[in-house]
Amino acid sequence: MKHITFYLDFISPYAALAFEELPKALMGHSYGVTYKPVLFAALLKHHGQLGPAEIPGKREWTYRQVLWQAHCMGHELALPAAHPFNPLTLLRLAVATDANGTPNRYVTESIFRHVWRGGHDAADATRLASLVQELEPKRDPNSDDVKAQLKANTEHAIARGVFGVPTFEVDDKLFWGLDALPMLRAWLEGDTWFDSNWQAAASVAQGVKR
Numbered sequence: 001m002k003h004i005t006f007y008l009d010f011i012s013p014y015a016a017l018a019f020e021e022l023p024k025a026l027m028g029h030s031y032g033v034t035y036k037p038v039l040f041a042a043l044l045k046h047h048g049q050l051g052p053a054e055i056p057g058k059r060e061w062t063y064r065q066v067l068w069q070a071h072c073m074g075h076e077l078a079l080p081a082a083h084p085f086n087p088l089t090l091l092r093l094a095v096a097t098d099a100n101g102t103p104n105r106y107v108t109e110s111i112f113r114h115v116w117r118g119g120h121d122a123a124d125a126t127r128l129a130s131l132v133q134e135l136e137p138k139r140d141p142n143s144d145d146v147k148a149q150l151k152a153n154t155e156h157a158i159a160r161g162v163f164g165v166p167t168f169e170v171d172d173k174l175f176w177g178l179d180a181l182p183m184l185r186a187w188l189e190g191d192t193w194f195d196s197n198w199q200a201a202a203s204v205a206q207g208v209k210r
Contacts, residue, residue: 009040015166025181096137101149
């Protein structure tokens with residue numbers, strides 16, 4: 001059985017759709033999943049990038065595209081009242097529900113749907129309090145150990161080469177993005193395309209640096 005590490009941040013609508021699509025995309029395969037919350041903003045800072053919702057034009061396109069993708073996939077998805085928002089409270093809550101900082105599927109699903117269903121304010125204090133009560137975290141989400149664990153998750157992701165969310169890691173290979181799910185499935189099926197093309201893509205010389 002293959003094991004997949006799913007790096008995610010609840011701020012990402014693509015991660016939310018990937019979470020919903022993963023079981024369908026990998027149907028028929030035996031695999032396990034570890035959900036690993038990371039701070040997307042820290043990944044962006046490390047790589048010197050802006051998030052898609054911080055770039056005019058790209059911001060609007062991101063929302064239009066993800067709503068269209070949800071429509072085509074048959075998933076319910078509504079933009080929150082404000083985006084981007086600070087996801088730290090939700091990330092720490094997810095980490096706090098498990099001793100190892102890796103929430104189960106129910107917790108992950110509940111938090112994604114808190115953000116991406118109904119068009120509500122993901123950072124609303126009353127809604128957050130209800131979510132905490134529902135998920136009953138084993139530790140205080142604001143404790144130093146939970147904060148340290150989220151930081152460690154993020155640093156681990158950066159060390160592994162993760163630059164965005166959602167990212168799926170299996171067999172030391174990284175598959176980034178919602179649209180990488182068919183590629184991930186092909187890897188699990190042993191597609192021979194990977195025998196020559198995976199490493200070849202990494203050997204292309206960089207012609208220009210900015």
